[in-house]
Amino acid sequence: MLGTVFDNYHYAVVIILMMTGLYTVFASGNLIKKLVGLSVFQTSVFLMYITIGKVMDAQPPILEKAKDYALNVSGNYTAAAGESGGGGYQFVTDIAYSNPLPHVLILTAIVVGVATLAIGLALVVRIREVYGTIEEDEISAIDYGYNLEGTSR
Amino acid sequence: MIFVSSAMVSTLILDVGFMAMLVVVAFAIVRLQSLFAIVMLQGVYSLLCAAWFVSLDAVDVAFTEAAVGAGVATILMLAAMLLADRESKPVPINRQFGPILVVILAGIALLFALPDMPTVGDGNSPANSYVGMDYIARTADEIKIPNIVTAVLASYRGYDTFGEVVVIFSAGLGVLLLLGLDGNAGKWKAKPNGIQLYAPSAPPARIKPDNDGGESS
Amino acid sequence: MTHHVILRVVSKFLIPLIALFAFYVQFHGDYGPGGGFQAGVILAASVILYALIFGLEEAKKSIPPTWVRVGMALGVLLYGGTGVATWLLGGAFLDYDVLAHDAAHGQHHGILAVELGVLLAVSSVMVTIFYAFGSRQPDLTDEDW
Numbered sequence: 165m166l167g168t169v170f171d172n173y174h175y176a177v178v179i180i181l182m183m184t185g186l187y188t189v190f191a192s193g194n195l196i197k198k199l200v201g202l203s204v205f206q207t208s209v210f211l212m213y214i215t216i217g218k219v220m221d222a223q224p225p226i227l228e229k230a231k232d233y234a235l236n237v238s239g240n241y242t243a244a245a246g247e248s249g250g251g252g253y254q255f256v257t258d259i260a261y262s263n264p265l266p267h268v269l270i271l272t273a274i275v276v277g278v279a280t281l282a283i284g285l286a287l288v289v290r291i292r293e294v295y296g297t298i299e300e301d302e303i304s305a306i307d308y309g310y311n312l313e314g315t316s317r
Numbered sequence: 318m319i320f321v322s323s324a325m326v327s328t329l330i331l332d333v334g335f336m337a338m339l340v341v342v343a344f345a346i347v348r349l350q351s352l353f354a355i356v357m358l359q360g361v362y363s364l365l366c367a368a369w370f371v372s373l374d375a376v377d378v379a380f381t382e383a384a385v386g387a388g389v390a391t392i393l394m395l396a397a398m399l400l401a402d403r404e405s406k407p408v409p410i411n412r413q414f415g416p417i418l419v420v421i422l423a424g425i426a427l428l429f430a431l432p433d434m435p436t437v438g439d440g441n442s443p444a445n446s447y448v449g450m451d452y453i454a455r456t457a458d459e460i461k462i463p464n465i466v467t468a469v470l471a472s473y474r475g476y477d478t479f480g481e482v483v484v485i486f487s488a489g490l491g492v493l494l495l496l497g498l499d500g501n502a503g504k505w506k507a508k509p510n511g512i513q514l515y516a517p518s519a520p521p522a523r524i525k526p527d528n529d530g531g532e533s534s
Numbered sequence: 535m536t537h538h539v540i541l542r543v544v545s546k547f548l549i550p551l552i553a554l555f556a557f558y559v560q561f562h563g564d565y566g567p568g569g570g571f572q573a574g575v576i577l578a579a580s581v582i583l584y585a586l587i588f589g590l591e592e593a594k595k596s597i598p599p600t601w602v603r604v605g606m607a608l609g610v611l612l613y614g615g616t617g618v619a620t621w622l623l624g625g626a627f628l629d630y631d632v633l634a635h636d637a638a639h640g641q642h643h644g645i646l647a648v649e650l651g652v653l654l655a656v657s658s659v660m661v662t663i664f665y666a667f668g669s670r671q672p673d674l675t676d677e678d679w
Contacts, residue, residue, distance in 0.1 A: 174437045176428065177336045183424040184343040190416035194405030196352055196398055200359045204343055207366050207386065214375045219445055220325070220438030224374045225465040226566065227457055255457035260440060262374035263449035264465040268474060271466065272481040274381045275571045275656060278390050279488030282663045285397035286495040289670060292401040299406050376567040380559075384575040389660055392582055396667035461638040462564040462645070470569065471645040475628040478648070479613055482655050486610045489659035493603075496666040 174215045181208040193300040195288045199281060206277050210270045217266035225264035230254040328372060335369040350405050352398050360391035377466045538587070545587045552580040560653055564642070570649035574656025581661050590668045599665055602658040609655025616647045 188201025363386030370379035435442030460468040560573035585593035625632035630644025
């Protein structure tokens with residue numbers, strides 16, 4: 165079991181980073197710091213996805229052109245079947261590429277992440293304008309201080 | 318998994334270096350109080366992540382993370398910080414126990430599940446075996462463009478990406494609804510109960526109700 | 535920001551290059567890393583840099599808020615419109631094979647149109663968000679820092 169953990173130390177580090185972000189979200193009372201923690205957590209999840217898609221000694225998922233590959237590497241390869249289309253290229257498909265699927269998912273998730281971050285920041289700005297503070301306990305004191313205890317803060 | 322090439326050693330050094338820096342930056346974000354420093358460190362964290370993505374063969378993702386996470390997100394956070402506070406209050410020690418307990422328990426649960434994960438870099442793991450590798454083989458035949466990520470993004474999963482674009486559009490719309498395209502630009506106006514009000518900025522929330530009066534009477 | 539001469543001169547040189555690089559990333563996205571999302575963000579970054587150095591009012595004069603508001607919707611419409619076009623030509627939604635005489639060419643055209651839609655939508659949304667944040671009045675002045 166310990167050997168498996170040592171092989172997979174990538175994941176262990178990613179889990180530590182994730183938990184750091186989670187702790188910031190939980191413990192910090194400041195709304196902007198909370199959002200920073202959320203974004204650290206989010207980026208750590210991206211790291212985990214990309215780590216799963218990594219193939220050792222492989223290339224980034226951009227297809228090599230058969231012509232260039234033949235010039236650089238001696239050895240056998242098979243080009244893609246069928247006649248060459250649009251650009252007149254043939255591609256090498258039997259060398260190792262990293263898995264492109266996690267890349268696609270995370271690529272869009274990053275941009276959606278910044279869009280949702282912008283929404284969160286806009287809410288923070290509005291809260292600041294109305295309450296005059298972005299500390300959680302002060303906001304809840306304003307919200308509940310009068311109603312629950314019968315006294316203003 | 319036994320043989321060791323020179324590429325593997327250099328990758329190992331890079332990986333360990335990036336991991337160490339990421340952990341240091343993440344801990345610094347937790348410890349610091351100045352919001353300016355926290356926001357800048359968030360940009361640093363994104364940039365380090367982008368560097369590590371390159372080492373993990375995800376060039377497209379690294380590009381996006383560097384442009385979005387380290388660029389635009391940092392700018393937006395600075396803009397929001399300018400409209401809000403500069404410092405965050407330190408968290409009292411008795412309020413730290415609960416979060417630490419939750420985080421440690423969740424971390425132990427995740428680490429407990431860790432031996433079930435495939436080995437890093439295993440090309441035959443379930444995640445790397447079926448549909449992802451299928452896209453590589455089919456892109457060369459069907460789409461005939463070199464960048465597989467673009468092919469999957471725009472063609473094979475085009476419907477998915479359409480959804481993402483709509484999400485981004487609605488996020489922009491949401492920010493517009495919350496802040497207004499021109500902001501308040503020094504002019505705030507509202508019409509509660511038919512009375513037109515003008516002010517340089519939005520008034521603070523009512524902390525205490527009016528004495529013996531208000532809306533009820 | 536009248537006193538930062540070096541910043542102004544350097545950014546005057548850099549902003550066109552950043553915008554040009556965005557279009558390189560956009561149209562080279564089929565062959566190397568890049569695509570609509572990255573290009574959109576980089577294009578927005580050039581506008582944001584301009585606004586940071588020369589002031590928000592100048593930026594709003596060169597890229598009016600009305601344009602970005604229209605661009606936001608236009609990008610989504612271009613993406614969805616490509617899907618509707620493939621529908622009308624007899625394919626499935628976003629099945630680009632029918633866009634040209636052979637399937638691979640159709641895919642190339644479809645990916646180009648869709649990525650243009652993504653570029654428009656992403657860059658407009660980013661600029662919109664920046665305008666929205668930048669136009670608010672902070673209740674602390676710069677001297678309070």
